[in-house]
Amino acid sequence: MMKSAADTCLDLFDAHAMRAGLFARASQEKNKINGDFSHLSLEDRTRFDALVALRLPHSAALGDQLRWSAMAAELGSPASEIDPDRPIIEEYLPRESIQEPNEKLHLRDLLDISPALTEAAGAIVDDSFTRCFKSNPPEPWNWNIYLFPLWCLGVVIRYGILFPVRVAILTIGWIVFWSAFLPVHFLMTGHDKLKHKIERKLVEMMCSVFVASWTGVVKYHGPRPSMRPQQVFVANHTSMIDFIILEQMTAFAVIMQKHPGWVVCLTSFDCDLGFIQKTILESVGCIWFNRTEAKDREIVARKIREHVHGVDNNPLLIFPEGTCVNNHYTVMFKKGAFELGCAVCPVAIKYNKIFVDAFWNSRKQSFTMHLVQLMTSWAVVCDVWYLEPQFLKPGESPIEFAERVRDIISVRAGLKKVPWDGYLKYSRPSPKHTERKQQIFAESVLRRLEEK
Amino acid sequence: MGNTSSMLTQYDIEEVQEHCNHAFSQQEIVSLYQRFCQLDRNGGGFISADEFMSVPEFAVNPLSQRLLRMLDGLNFKEFVAFLSAFSSRTSLQQKIEFIFKVYDSDCNGKVTFDDVLGVLRDLTGSFMSEQQREKSLTHVLKEAGYTKDSMLDLNDFVKNSYYGSVPISYGHKYFCWTREFGCPFVGFM
Numbered sequence: 001m002m003k004s005a006a007d008t009c010l011d012l013f014d015a016h017a018m019r020a021g022l023f024a025r026a027s028q029e030k031n032k033i034n035g036d037f038s039h040l041s042l043e044d045r046t047r048f049d050a051l052v053a054l055r056l057p058h059s060a061a062l063g064d065q066l067r068w069s070a071m072a073a074e075l076g077s078p079a080s081e082i083d084p085d086r087p088i089i090e091e092y093l094p095r096e097s098i099q100e101p102n103e104k105l106h107l108r109d110l111l112d113i114s115p116a117l118t119e120a121a122g123a124i125v126d127d128s129f130t131r132c133f134k135s136n137p138p139e140p141w142n143w144n145i146y147l148f149p150l151w152c153l154g155v156v157i158r159y160g161i162l163f164p165v166r167v168a169i170l171t172i173g174w175i176v177f178w179s180a181f182l183p184v185h186f187l188m189t190g191h192d193k194l195k196h197k198i199e200r201k202l203v204e205m206m207c208s209v210f211v212a213s214w215t216g217v218v219k220y221h222g223p224r225p226s227m228r229p230q231q232v233f234v235a236n237h238t239s240m241i242d243f244i245i246l247e248q249m250t251a252f253a254v255i256m257q258k259h260p261g262w263v264v265c266l267t268s269f270d271c272d273l274g275f276i277q278k279t280i281l282e283s284v285g286c287i288w289f290n291r292t293e294a295k296d297r298e299i300v301a302r303k304i305r306e307h308v309h310g311v312d313n314n315p316l317l318i319f320p321e322g323t324c325v326n327n328h329y330t331v332m333f334k335k336g337a338f339e340l341g342c343a344v345c346p347v348a349i350k351y352n353k354i355f356v357d358a359f360w361n362s363r364k365q366s367f368t369m370h371l372v373q374l375m376t377s378w379a380v381v382c383d384v385w386y387l388e389p390q391f392l393k394p395g396e397s398p399i400e401f402a403e404r405v406r407d408i409i410s411v412r413a414g415l416k417k418v419p420w421d422g423y424l425k426y427s428r429p430s431p432k433h434t435e436r437k438q439q440i441f442a443e444s445v446l447r448r449l450e451e452k
Numbered sequence: 453m454g455n456t457s458s459m460l461t462q463y464d465i466e467e468v469q470e471h472c473n474h475a476f477s478q479q480e481i482v483s484l485y486q487r488f489c490q491l492d493r494n495g496g497g498f499i500s501a502d503e504f505m506s507v508p509e510f511a512v513n514p515l516s517q518r519l520l521r522m523l524d525g526l527n528f529k530e531f532v533a534f535l536s537a538f539s540s541r542t543s544l545q546q547k548i549e550f551i552f553k554v555y556d557s558d559c560n561g562k563v564t565f566d567d568v569l570g571v572l573r574d575l576t577g578s579f580m581s582e583q584q585r586e587k588s589l590t591h592v593l594k595e596a597g598y599t600k601d602s603m604l605d606l607n608d609f610v611k612n613s614y615y616g617s618v619p620i621s622y623g624h625k626y627f628c629w630t631r632e633f634g635c636p637f638v639g640f641m
Contacts, residue, residue, distance in 0.1 A: 107596035108612045110589065113551060113571060116515045121538045123509035124523075125487060130507060134490075424508045433512035435577055441514070442579035449588050 105448040116437075128418045132329040133425065135361045136353065158376050166213040166375045173209030177202055185283065193312070199283040200251040200314065206280075207248040210241075214356075215379040218245055222386035225250045225345065229311050231389065234337050235347035236409050237319035238327040239360035240367060241374065242349055245384065252317035253285035253307060255300070285314050301336070308342055317347075320402065323422035326359040327351050330415045331422040333402040343389040346405050348412035352381035385412050460485050471529050475536035484535065488528050498527045514574050518554060545610065552609045562603040565589065 142151035181202050188195040211218065225233060233252065235242060246252055287303050307313050320333035327350065338344060351358040356377035360370045374380055387408055392401050410417050420429075465478050476484065491499050491507070501524040505511045513519070526534060536542055537550035555563045555571060572585050580588075590600055596612055598604070604612075 105588070105592055106612075107592040107598075110568065110572065110592055111551070111555075111609065111612055113515065113554065113575065114547075116513060116575065117519075117551070117554065118538060120510055120513045120515060120519055121535055123507050123513065124491075124504065125484070125535065127507050127509040129509060130490065420508055428505065429508045429512050433508075434514055435579075437512070438514050438575060438577035439579045442576035445576065445588060446580065446584070449591065 105445065109448070110445070128329070129420045129424060132325045132331055132418060132420070132422075133323075133361065133363075134326060135359050135364070136326070136357050138353075138357065154378075158378065162215075162378075163376050166215075170209060170213045173206060173213075177206045177209075181280070181283075196283070196312075203251050203280060203284050204248060207244045210244045211248050211380075214241075214374040214377065216245065217379050217381045218248070218384060219382070220249060220384045220386070225252075225315050225386060227315060229309055229313070230342040231315060231345055232308055232337050232340055232342055233315055233317045233345045233347050234320050234333070234405060234409075235317065235349055236327075236330055236413060236415065237321045237324055238349065238351060239324055239358050239370065241358060241360075241380070242319070243317070245349070245382065246317060246347065247284075251284045251314045253287065253314045254317050254319075255287050255304065304336075305340060308340055320406075321422050323425060324360050324362060325422065326357075326361075327353075327413075328416060329418050330406055330410050331418055331420050333406045335398040335402050338392070338398040338402045338405070341392070343391055344401070344405055345389045346387040346409045346412075348383075348385040348387060348409045350383045350413040350415075352383070354381060355379050358382070383413075387412060468529055468532050472532045472536035472539075473542075475539035475541050476532065481532065484532055485528060488531055498525050499523070499531065500525060514577065515554070515571070518557075518571065518574055521557075522553070544613075548609050548613055549606060552606050555609075562605055563609070564603055565593070565600050568604075 142148045181199065184195055184198050184202070188198075210216075227250075233246075235246065243252075243254060285307060287300055287307065304316065307316055318337040320335075320337050321331050322334050323331070325331055356374055356379075358374070358380055360367065365373070390401070390405055390408070392398070396404075406417060409415070460482060465481050468481050469476065469478065488499070489495075491503055493503055493506075501520045504520060504523055505516070510516055523534065537547055552563065553559075555567050557567055557570065569585060569589055572580075572589060573582075576585065593600065593602065598608075602608075
């Protein structure tokens, strides 16, 4: 848990290398990889990793098989250990179709419902969906007599010194911001262009103050977003602070979704601060909508389109997951952002959990508490990658396009993909999935019945 | 950030182990307890049908409604007892008993033609017609020496499993690994 992102990435890399190298009877490959990657940067390693996977396409399947037996040896390992390379369960859940397809059907085949039962029990014990939204408590490291005083000292510094200083910074930031923003907003009515520019800068400044208030150590990779029409930015979503971190560099306009009882994006923030937040965010061109109202959806779709085509608007940022995920996984991307017919610029955000878990578990924590947690930690460390713009390929549906962009982001940020829709937190999965399983089973029964 | 497992004492764990015939190790019970707390969202000490259905991978299972009858409102002890059928330490006989219980909807120790048909209906949905289902079921029952009116009991189930007849080596042993849970779930038969 206390590993840095680089280490985690290394582990991942090693695991991949092991699978690709060792299991594919190509240990010399592995030696070569292990031998000379020390000088590579984080990015290079991941890219290299992708290369290995490309080069040995057959090894993955074999590796997976062997991984099963490898995991048998892991039985004794403590359950709390988080291994980023553990498989996502659905890859391992037995399917009805596993049954030997060309055997004659016997009574025992019909009576044997064990695959479905095992699958159900597997889901009860652990499932990839719940894992997406699990916050990972920090691993205690104050367990021995040498570390404990250090830890205590840390607590005193964090709560006694850092926190008040940060609150002070934030307060000063707000005062400066308002004393500049209000006159500009209400008095500069004539010069719209200049007014927008100043407001934009002020919002960027305020976001920098926020980032400073958690000692945000943010590394931006790739070219900064430019202001031009016909492009939309999509990013993976971990917490409200994603927005602040991105906004610090470029004033984005965001889409915010309102939902009765719960709030996905900025809205709870908005509820806390009410009017204030609204004025600011409207000044950068944010769009609100209510998911439950179909009419609202249409209006927003139109607004988004207008915004994207406007020449002088701030670039539009969308979090297509629609909900905060714990930065280990990505859930399904909503297709809205991918139907606009313009360039989609992926942004990958990866938090380093060394000091604090940046995941905002909105069910357990209010946003204020989340901020306090961030402000009492040593630092928030994260990497942001601005990736190459993607376009809809001929013959590609928006859903496939969304998946492709999700792939790009997941690979870059080292996230695992799960097939679930993030909104399943609040609703049931569609019966389509069940029907698919029924179809597989029914077809197998019918086929085997014909084998006389 | 309290550790949920600390709420289980050694006595509790042993009691639960006793209750599930030592199908799980102590470490596994602690993991299961953490999962139980995770599923028990409102902290009532039991998991309602609704909470089970909030796990999408469970909700999409064709047998989920049938299993919910056994699962609804389980407390931790019962939860572990339910899952013990899936443990590798549980005998095949017990696993078959569990399957039998899934079939035996009225719990009278007999499985009728309609019971089996009901499960088959869950499993195939709209992809087989009622006639097709009845025909195939009648066919396999006849082949195994039963008629449509036969009442199957547990012994019939044992006889008609791969356990009872010649063991077949191919893919009827499923291992499914879980992250939380460091142990293999050996599927049935």
